Each structure stands twice: as structure tokens, then as C-alpha cells.
Amino acid sequence: MRVMGVDPGLTRCGLSLVEGGSGRTVTALDVDVIRTPADLDLARRLLIISEAAEYWLDTHQPSVVAVERVFSQHNVRTAMGTAQAGGVIALAAARRGITVAFHTPSEVKAAVTGNGSADKAQVTAMVTRILRMQQAPTPADAADALALAICHCWRAPMMARMAQAEALAAEQKRRYEAKLKEQRKAGAKR
Structure with a gap:
């Protein structure tokens, strides 16, 4: 999986x-890391x-794009900008028929470090170790992007199995309810 x-x-x-x-x-x-000047018009930055x-x-040509989900931030302006940047990338992927998955920061941290509240230094250290890199990726945004991709690689198989199990359970429930309905009809005819 790419x-x-x-x-x-x-x-x-x-x-x-x-x-x-x-x-x-x-x-x-x-x-x-793509950088845009803060003094540039928002539309140009996007x-x-x-x-x-x-x-x-x-x-x-990735098979999937894993984007950090904006969960909560104290600064509304920062949260909006983050969501807008993620949105244009999700849109570009969707236009190409590429699956887009969203992961919260705590999901990413837990997947990579085992601790959903790990700090940036811990995430960077684990990304460096997992990928057997000679140097830590910098700035932190590079390490975070790598952590998101790692998180998805590791979580996607589990998420697919869970979706399969949920679909199977829904189908079994549907069959059971249909069987009960038939039994009730048969009982009412007697």
C-alpha cells in the first residue's frame, strides 16, 4: 500500500x-514541506x-491519502486554515479517485508511539526509528506527515476487518429479522 x-x-x-x-x-x-507566506492572500496560499x-x-500515485483531521484547536483562525489546506488536498485526491482517510492527532500518536498524548519530540523520534532514518525529519511537519502515513498503513487492515465484521453482522441481523417476521406470519395464520 502506498x-x-x-x-x-x-x-x-x-x-x-x-x-x-x-x-x-x-x-x-x-x-x-510546502510553505506559503503568511502575508499572501488566502486563495493564493490554498x-x-x-x-x-x-x-x-x-x-x-498513492493508493490512499491520509490527512490529519482537525480535531480541536484553541485558535479558530489556525483551525480554519488547517481545515482548508486539508480540504484542498482531499478534493484533489477525490478528483483522481484516490481514497482519503482522516486520522485524529491522538490516533496518529497512539499508532506511532503507543501514547495518544505523546509530544512532537516523541513522535519524531519514533518516526525516525520506525523508518530507520539516519536523521530525524525536520521540521516537525515532515515528521507528522510521515507519522500519518505510518498510522494509516498500520490501521487500515484493522479498519477494513472491522468494516467487514460490521457488514457481516448487519447482514446476519437482517436475515434473523426476516426469519422472525416469517415465523410471526406463520404463527398468525394458524
Whole structure:
């Protein structure tokens, strides 16, 4: 599975590409941080991010894009910018028929470090270790984008099994309810 991890942001937007192998084996293929000047018009900033994401999508052809879900932030302006940056990337992926998955920061931290409230230094250290990198990825947005891709590689099989189990349970429930309905009809005819 080839996963493009996205740590969205208007000032710095982390992009990564990770290849998931068997088990928990993952390999980093590329990582970058797209920067936009704070004094630039919002629409132009989003265009720069969108164009970079489109280039990545066309060049790397990921099978899925994992984007950090904006969960909560104290600064509404920052949260809006983060959501907008993630939105233009999700849209670019959707236009190409690429699946988009959203993961909360605590899901990512828990997947990579085992602790849903780990700090950035812990995430960076674990990403460096998991990917067997010689140097820690910098800035933190690069490490976060890699962590998102790793998280998805590791969580996707479990999420697929859960979806399968839920679908099977729903089908069994439907059959059981249909059987009960038939039994009630048969009982009423007697």
C-alpha cells in the first residue's frame, strides 16, 4: 500500500509518501514541506498547496491519502486554515479517485508511539526509528506527515476487518429479522 501522509497547514503543509509492506514494515519514499507566506492572500496560499498536492498525487500515485483531521484547536483562525489546506488536498485526491482517510492527532500518536498524548519530540523520534532514518525529519511537519502515513498503513487492515465484521453482522441481523417476521406470519395464520 502506498500512502501519502498529509499534515495540513497554511504556513507549513507536510507531505510524505510511505510504502507499507507485510506486517508493520514501512518504507519512506519521499517527504517535503510546502510553505506559503503568511502575508499572501488566502486563495493564493490554498492554490500553492493544491498545486503541490496535485503534483505529488500525479507523480507518486498513492493508493490512499491520509490527512490529519482537525480535531480541536484553541485558535479558530489556525483551525480554519488547517481545515482548508486539508480540504484542498482531499478534493484533489477525490478528483483522481484516490481514497482519503482522516486520522485524529491522538490516533496518529497512539499508532506511532503507543501514547495518544505523546509530544512532537516523541513522535519524531519514533518516526525516525520506525523508518530507520539516519536523521530525524525536520521540521516537525515532515515528521507528522510521515507519522500519518505510518498510522494509516498500520490501521487500515484493522479498519477494513472491522468494516467487514460490521457488514457481516448487519447482514446476519437482517436475515434473523426476516426469519422472525416469517415465523410471526406463520404463527398468525394458524
